[in-house]
Amino acid sequence: MDALEGMDETALSDTFRTIAAEFGPDQAGLETAIHAFDAADPASARALHRASEPRTQELLRRLNQAPGGTRSLVRLRARLLKIAKSDPVLRALDGDFHHLFSSWFNRGFLDLRRIEWSTSAEVLERIIDYEAVHAIQDWHDLKSRVSSDDRRLYAFFHPALQDDPLIFVEVALSGEIPTSIDSILSPDRVVTRSKDATTAVFYSISNCQPGLKGVSFGNFLIKQVVEDLSRELPDIATFVTLSPVPRLRAWVRHQRINPSDEEMPRQVAETLQKLDPDQAKPTDDDALMLAAHYLVHAKTQKGQPLDPVARFHLGNGARLQAIHANADQSLRGQENAWGVMVNYLYDRRDIARNQEDFATTGEVKFGPSVRRLLR
Amino acid sequence: MDALEGMDETALSDTFRTIAAEFGPDQAGLETAIHAFDAADPASARALHRASEPRTQELLRRLNQAPGGTRSLVRLRARLLKIAKSDPVLRALDGDFHHLFSSWFNRGFLDLRRIEWSTSAEVLERIIDYEAVHAIQDWHDLKSRVSSDDRRLYAFFHPALQDDPLIFVEVALSGEIPTSIDSILSPDRVVTRSKDATTAVFYSISNCQPGLKGVSFGNFLIKQVVEDLSRELPDIATFVTLSPVPRLRAWVRHQRINPSDEEMPRQVAETLQKLDPDQAKPTDDDALMLAAHYLVHAKTQKGQPLDPVARFHLGNGARLQAIHANADQSLRGQENAWGVMVNYLYDRRDIARNQEDFATTGEVKFGPSVRRLLR
Amino acid sequence: MDALEGMDETALSDTFRTIAAEFGPDQAGLETAIHAFDAADPASARALHRASEPRTQELLRRLNQAPGGTRSLVRLRARLLKIAKSDPVLRALDGDFHHLFSSWFNRGFLDLRRIEWSTSAEVLERIIDYEAVHAIQDWHDLKSRVSSDDRRLYAFFHPALQDDPLIFVEVALSGEIPTSIDSILSPDRVVTRSKDATTAVFYSISNCQPGLKGVSFGNFLIKQVVEDLSRELPDIATFVTLSPVPRLRAWVRHQRINPSDEEMPRQVAETLQKLDPDQAKPTDDDALMLAAHYLVHAKTQKGQPLDPVARFHLGNGARLQAIHANADQSLRGQENAWGVMVNYLYDRRDIARNQEDFATTGEVKFGPSVRRLLR
Amino acid sequence: MDALEGMDETALSDTFRTIAAEFGPDQAGLETAIHAFDAADPASARALHRASEPRTQELLRRLNQAPGGTRSLVRLRARLLKIAKSDPVLRALDGDFHHLFSSWFNRGFLDLRRIEWSTSAEVLERIIDYEAVHAIQDWHDLKSRVSSDDRRLYAFFHPALQDDPLIFVEVALSGEIPTSIDSILSPDRVVTRSKDATTAVFYSISNCQPGLKGVSFGNFLIKQVVEDLSRELPDIATFVTLSPVPRLRAWVRHQRINPSDEEMPRQVAETLQKLDPDQAKPTDDDALMLAAHYLVHAKTQKGQPLDPVARFHLGNGARLQAIHANADQSLRGQENAWGVMVNYLYDRRDIARNQEDFATTGEVKFGPSVRRLLR
CATH class of the missing domain: 3.40.630.180 (Aminopeptidase)
Known part of the structure; x- marks a missing residue:
């Protein structure tokens, strides 16, 4: 473990690559298990699961036995993430870390x-x-x-x-x-x-x-x-x-170049057209209207809210309660969202239902003041 | 979780069976992953691993989030083990518990x-x-x-x-x-x-x-x-x-009925023949000779020492240092091994090598006094 | 300190005597302070207090600086108490321990x-x-x-x-x-x-x-x-x-030999006369009547309740709420009080007033059922 | 206690005065004890000690029983010290605090x-x-x-x-x-x-x-x-x-105005005469020579070192090991001692003896380099 932690980026990168290459599942065993698989026999599915387990899992479990092992592994993965970026081999290895950490860091x-x-x-x-x-x-x-x-x-x-x-x-x-x-x-x-x-x-x-x-x-x-x-x-x-809206201006900027196909209230569309986010600050009313539309309707390909903070809180069962202009005078607040901030409300009576609805239908719950902005 | 813990044996047994039946891997996803498997593509192996994971794993991870969840799950598995016995469906479910616990209770x-x-x-x-x-x-x-x-x-x-x-x-x-x-x-x-x-x-x-x-x-x-x-x-x-030899008499008894094919020193074979373990106590010399042979040579089908305590300590890198007659006057000591006890020695300089040798070749290391008994 | 703790009873007794003799106040200084005392000058009174302090106080404060010193001093005083009994010199030394411990073990x-x-x-x-x-x-x-x-x-x-x-x-x-x-x-x-x-x-x-x-x-x-x-x-x-009445029978026994002069209800006096506490057990009614009289009226020379448990609880501000016959079948309970037990009630609204009244007038507060027994 | 802590300085000062006046020893009891005092009877001396105890002691012991009492009393004494200054009545009251705190804060x-x-x-x-x-x-x-x-x-x-x-x-x-x-x-x-x-x-x-x-x-x-x-x-x-010499310059200044009668090496006397500490900085050699003389020979009326830091360390059994010029460039270091600093050495073999010698004869132990400076 000390050796791993002591490596510079090049050596570590090489080592990660070696691990990714050498510690996949046992190829022969895996093919045997595939051949033996019988949909009617649950035991064969379990055998397949065992055979397909990348040997990285056992490697990480062993490394974890060293004194301070968990701490070292968490640090190693932080370095792996930096190195991996879009490299598919290292990202797969990162997936193995993630799989184990999700189990170990269970709530x-x-x-x-x-x-x-x-x-x-x-x-x-x-x-x-x-x-x-x-x-x-x-x-x-x-x-x-x-x-x-x-x-x-x-x-x-x-x-x-x-x-x-x-x-x-x-x-x-x-x-x-x-x-x-x-x-x-x-x-x-x-x-x-x-x-x-x-x-x-x-x-x-x-x-x-x-x-x-x-x-x-x-x-x-x-x-x-x-x-x-x-x-x-x-x-x-x-x-x-009281939350930021980190991608509001980025979305506006993107909309002007690649307008989405989605149907959009005329006023939103017009404001998007006339507003150059790098030139002028919108009026408070425009900022609020755009933010409301963005938070409720702008979605990823998977149908999730585009805004990461919205995704987090709505996914947890909160609802979008209110949107405020001029709520954040900091440089970052201005650059990201002209100072717009948001209240997500955690109502204990609704959390479970909101979470369920959001997970199944993607429905975004919002409060009356947001409803007015959406009109 | 409270509901599960409150169940009587019948209800719990039914529930375990339901879980085993309903929470296997996603059948459709698994078959897709098998079809997509390409030995040359590590990503497809990892996809197969994910697809073959029994959904019990996620179920147990969720149950573990409840307050006191880990404790409850450990108790539930204790009950499962009692119910499961030789039932293959429940033993497979137990395998799922074991898989997760091995990871969670990492040293x-x-x-x-x-x-x-x-x-x-x-x-x-x-x-x-x-x-x-x-x-x-x-x-x-x-x-x-x-x-x-x-x-x-x-x-x-x-x-x-x-x-x-x-x-x-x-x-x-x-x-x-x-x-x-x-x-x-x-x-x-x-x-x-x-x-x-x-x-x-x-x-x-x-x-x-x-x-x-x-x-x-x-x-x-x-x-x-x-x-x-x-x-x-x-x-x-x-x-x-200072360890017991829990199965010595049982082995002697079994040898008289089903003598093993293995080559055996003449003296051991003769003593086994003449000795009825349910009638007479052997002399100290005979007890020691039999114990030495049993501990060093008697093996399971997988080539492991038959004696569970020997298996544990030898597997940990200890060596069989000495064997003592009349070392345990307790009823259990007499019934299991005529009072024979054993010293396994943990020598810090040899532990790693012994463990390695035992794991690869099954070699049992022993001390000079045991060597003399084996002659 | 170790030397002191290691002494046998004789050596320790000698040492205590030496300390008592050698560590009184500085005689010359004390006489000077007495001569210099001027009732109109508070400083001279304080000087007198300093001069009259037995040097045992400083000795004990120094001994307390040793590791585990307090613990050792508490053990030493326990031994001193055993040795001292009615010896006035050692009892005076014990008074010095008591003076310091009262300050150190402040609530x-x-x-x-x-x-x-x-x-x-x-x-x-x-x-x-x-x-x-x-x-x-x-x-x-x-x-x-x-x-x-x-x-x-x-x-x-x-x-x-x-x-x-x-x-x-x-x-x-x-x-x-x-x-x-x-x-x-x-x-x-x-x-x-x-x-x-x-x-x-x-x-x-x-x-x-x-x-x-x-x-x-x-x-x-x-x-x-x-x-x-x-x-x-x-x-x-x-x-x-729920408290014992540890000296009830002892008081009855004593009354038969040395009747107190105090005025006593006729019925109590008669019962005392006719009852030989070493021969017969009184009826429940007699036991209760005697107990009530004893607890409320029997006093030490200083006017405190004769019964130590009564003294403790009444002094703390409790009142004598009820008396029960056959409440304690244990040997000690029978020997001390024919099994009579007592409830002292701590009523948060009355504690302070009761305590005050008891301290100033010696008044014993009691409940209605005790009042009936006293009639 | 809260009332006391809430008082402003005037009210607190009045209260302290009242306590000092009202909680002295019981006058009548004290005079009785004085009359009863018999030098031949240790019990009468102890009775005198009890009778002369200012009732402030019991007052403070009672106040200490309140939650957080000790903490409050320590704060109150800090305020008393500020108010008392040279007022003899309040200083006497402070003596009572000091007496109790010395016992309570025993090592x-x-x-x-x-x-x-x-x-x-x-x-x-x-x-x-x-x-x-x-x-x-x-x-x-x-x-x-x-x-x-x-x-x-x-x-x-x-x-x-x-x-x-x-x-x-x-x-x-x-x-x-x-x-x-x-x-x-x-x-x-x-x-x-x-x-x-x-x-x-x-x-x-x-x-x-x-x-x-x-x-x-x-x-x-x-x-x-x-x-x-x-x-x-x-x-x-x-x-x-590594210690400061807080009063070196003050002593030099004072010597110029009121030269002490003590015999002094000629060189020291001459340097003191020619040096105006408010005008010029002495040479390093002169500063060291003056410091050595000051630390070893300058004494209070009670024969203790004039320098408080020297008094502390020498009284603890250290010896004056070395003196350094230009050791402290800070403003305070320059103002107090032209930057001179000192090493006091705690030699475990000598501490007890040094402490004893210092306490009995006032002898200041010093090292060879200091000896050279004193010649």
């Missing part, structure tokens, strides 16, 4: 911990490093995010990675649904006392381990935090996000 | 803990319950086994099972290699001070979780304890077991 | 911990050893007392004594005020679920450290447990003891 | 903990706040001081103050005795690996609790750290400080 093995000011500096420093949405300025900012009475920070940990979090969510407690990120992040805000709060706002979710890409924790994290906060502060009735 | 996820008198009574009570070799009489006996200066007890734990051990080993510290179990268990023994000890004796190893049958921990446990004890007490130079 | 430095089945066996074994009221039969009995849903056990710990408790109380949760100890201790009792309980019964309080004699913890322990239980189980409205 | 009740990067941010933030000698710049600087391989930080804690340290010492591991503070604090220094270190340098000691003024922990802290480091890193043979 049943994860601990939810609240991160506080009494938490070890080692963990807190990682939180600063890993925050990917709204950067933590310094230790003072961090202290406020973990110990101010109107703030919570929760993270998932896996025992084999000990004090290195997998994912975390930052929560603001408030008396209302926020319409701009500044109202949350401002150090001058009026602090809502936790016992007076009616609303919990998920304002930042960050994945921490590039080596665990594609293993999804966010869904479980949000649900568990909703659960725990409801128990601790029963007066909190509303669980909502 | 990389286990903690070794020393069990002491300061350990929680909850854990200690389980040790009493789980001890399967030399029963712990009461809390007084337990206290001596965990806190006497010449005793150690180490256990493996998995984070998802928290305070429920998977396997544990009991160690006696001594100034010499023991030749009888009574010299170890006797409350009247002279206690060797740990700092004066030269020898660590593994005198009892117990698996705790019937639901983890077939997932092997013992090998790792012994090696880790050898490692840890060497560091703590550098004067300990000898690591040895 | 502000104590931790209340609930003892459970997950507690370390080391602590639990001490609980078995220390239980002084209703002996714990074995580990099975202990397990029931700490982990049955209708049982609680709380102890005070001091950081310097780590896992060695100072005092503990055992609590039974119930649906009613108990009238006999058997209804609590019986393994065949119907277990009240904690969430259904309305009454918490303190049925056993044990001091653990003979070396801390005279440093009182019980009062704080009971109040803290009342506090904690009220918060955890708000449906518990009644906090009550 | 036997303190825990030594190593502070690391895995320590809670809450504790680490306090370390930043409390560092009084060489300010910690930011969290990056802190991380280096607690987790660089050549750095250690140890603190004493009291259980009743939980995570609030009492005192801490910062240690640099090195291959040699340092001659300037910059060589220690510089981020560009070559990091000595802990296993290669031969020398442990105590370069900063900070008291944390103004409310514990006069209760001394430093002596015990250094000895315990010497003990612990010796065990962990047996190759460390030299334990030494």
Whole structure:
């Protein structure tokens, strides 16, 4: 394991290639199992499954037995992902990592911990490093995010990675649904006392381990935090996000070049035509109208929402509750979406049904204010 | 999960059968993958592996997400094993549990803990319950086994099972290699001070979780304890077991009825003929000669030692160091092996080579005193 | 410190005597301070206090700096108490220990911990050893007392004594005020679920450290447990003891020989005359009448209740709620009080007032059923 | 307690005065005890001690029983010290606090903990706040001081103050005795690996609790750290400080105005005469000569070293090993001592003897290089 971790990129790339080539399934055994396969005999299917298992699986299981093995494997996969990019052989090898990690990092093995000011500096420093949405300025900012009475920070940990979090969510407690990120992040805000709060706002979710890409924790994290906060502060009735719309302007830009065939309300189509997103900022009304259309109707080939954040929250059972213009003055917020932000609402009574509907029909649930924007 | 755990044996058996029937691999997908298989295309092999995965795997991974899920699944498999017995359908389902558990209970996820008198009574009570070799009489006996200066007890734990051990080993510290179990268990023994000890004796190893049958921990446990004890007490130079020979008499009985074809020293053959194990006890010399032959030469069809304890330790890289007559006066010791016991020696310099040789050629390594018995 | 702890009784007794003789206050300094004392000058009073401090105090403070010092000093005082008995010199030395221990073992430095089945066996074994009221039969009995849903056990710990408790109380949760100890201790009792309980019964309080004699913890322990239980189980409205009357028969015996001068209801006087406590058991009615009179009216020279258990609970602010005949079938219960037991009631609304009244006027508060017995 | 803590300075000052006036010893009892005092009767001396105890002691012991009581009392004394200054009544009250705190904060009740990067941010933030000698710049600087391989930080804690340290010492591991503070604090220094270190340098000691003024922990802290480091890193043979000389220039200034009568080497006297410390910086040789004389010979009226840092380390059994010019370029270092710094050496073989000699004769032990400076 030390040898693997010590390799430079070239050596590691070669080694990955060798592994991919040498540790596929046992060819002879696999062909035997295929010949022996009999649709009427479940045992033959299981034998086929065993025979087709790439030997990478056993290799990774053995490497995992070394002290600190899991941690090393997660780091190795992070490097593999960088090297692999679109190389099909290495991507297949990455698939083998992903297959095993999905099983090992099952939610049943994860601990939810609240991160506080009494938490070890080692963990807190990682939180600063890993925050990917709204950067933590310094230790003072961090202290406020973990110990101010109107703030919570929760993270998932896996025992084999000990004090290195997998994912975390930052929560603001408030008396209302926020319409701009500044109202949350401002150090001058009026602090809502936790016992007076009616609303919990998920304002930042960050994945921490590039080596665990594609293993999804966010869904479980949000649900568990909703659960725990409801128990601790029963007066909190509303669980909502304040989320970015990372690809809004990119979509507008793309639409002007390759307009999609889909039917589109005339007003949306006209606005798309007249608006050059690299020249002028749309009016607030136009921005909201475009965002609403984009979030509800723009889909991938597989019929999923084009916007990754929308895909995540709608897939988890949230609904698109509201869209706000001028909600994010940061450079990134302006560049990605002219400052438009979104509330996704987690209503405990609807989560399961929304999730089911979304999974089966792709239906996007939205609130009345979004409905008006769509007209 | 609660529903499953609440079922009586009949209902559970039916449910297991339903699962086995309904959660095999997706038949259509599997056949497609078989048709698409191309030996020259590794991607097609991986697709076949995915398609052949029994959907039980995903079912179990989902069930594991419930609170306490892992614990429940381990209990369910224990019940499945009881029900399944020789039923091929249920044994196949058990294979699916085993496949997943082998991955989840990878040594990389286990903690070794020393069990002491300061350990929680909850854990200690389980040790009493789980001890399967030399029963712990009461809390007084337990206290001596965990806190006497010449005793150690180490256990493996998995984070998802928290305070429920998977396997544990009991160690006696001594100034010499023991030749009888009574010299170890006797409350009247002279206690060797740990700092004066030269020898660590593994005198009892117990698996705790019937639901983890077939997932092997013992090998790792012994090696880790050898490692840890060497560091703590550098004067300990000898690591040895004092082990039973559970099937010696059964083998003798069987040989009289179905003598094996294998070539056998004349003296062994004659002794086997003249000895009726249900009538008379052999002389010590005969018992030792028979035990040596049995342990070194008696093999399963796959060429493994017939004796399960020998199989375990030799497979771990130990060698058969010595055989003792009259070493175990207990009823079980007499019934199984006329009181014969064995030292397997773990020599840190030879473990890796022995293990390799045993795995490839089946060669059983033994010490000079055993060599003399085999002549 | 090791030298002191290693001494046999004779050597230790000599050493204690030497300390008592050599480590009194500095005689010259003390006389100077007395001469310099000026009632109008507070500084001179403080100087006098400093000058009169026995140098044992500084000696003990220095001994306490040794590793494990506090633990050793507590053990030494336990031995001193045994040796001292009525020897005035050693009793004065014991007074010096007591003075310092009262300050060091201030309630502000104590931790209340609930003892459970997950507690370390080391602590639990001490609980078995220390239980002084209703002996714990074995580990099975202990397990029931700490982990049955209708049982609680709380102890005070001091950081310097780590896992060695100072005092503990055992609590039974119930649906009613108990009238006999058997209804609590019986393994065949119907277990009240904690969430259904309305009454918490303190049925056993044990001091653990003979070396801390005279440093009182019980009062704080009971109040803290009342506090904690009220918060955890708000449906518990009644906090009550089931207590022995350890000196009832001794008092009756003494009254027959040395009748007290106090005025006494005729019926009590007559019963005392006719009853030979070593010959016959009184009727239940007589036993109750005598107990009521004894508990409410029999006093020490200082005007405190003669019965030590009554003194403790009444001094803590409880009231004498009820008296039960045939409540304790144990040998000790019969020998001390013909099986009579008592409920002292801790009513949170009255505790402070009762305690105040008792401290100032010696008034014993009692319930209506006791009032009837006193008529 | 809350009422006391909530008071502003005026109200608190009044309250302190009232307490000082009302909670002195019981006047009548005290006079009785004085009259009853009999030099031949130890019991009468003890009675006098009891009678002369200011009732503040009992008051403080009662206040300490409140939740968080100890912490509050320590804070209150910090405020008392500020208010008291030279007011004799309040200083007498402060003496009562000091008397009790000296007993409560006995070394036997303190825990030594190593502070690391895995320590809670809450504790680490306090370390930043409390560092009084060489300010910690930011969290990056802190991380280096607690987790660089050549750095250690140890603190004493009291259980009743939980995570609030009492005192801490910062240690640099090195291959040699340092001659300037910059060589220690510089981020560009070559990091000595802990296993290669031969020398442990105590370069900063900070008291944390103004409310514990006069209760001394430093002596015990250094000895315990010497003990612990010796065990962990047996190759460390030299334990030494790098300390400031806070009053050197002040002493020179004072000597020019009020030359002391003491006999003085001619060269020292001449240098003192010609040197105006507010005008010119002395040559290195002159600075070293003056410092040597000051540290070894300048004494308080009680015969203690005038320099407080010298008093502390010499009183602990260290010897004055070496004096360095230009060792501290900081403003404070220049203003106090023209940058002169000192090594005090803790030689485990001599500590006890040095301490004894210093306590009885006031003798200052010094090394050969200091001897040369004194000629």
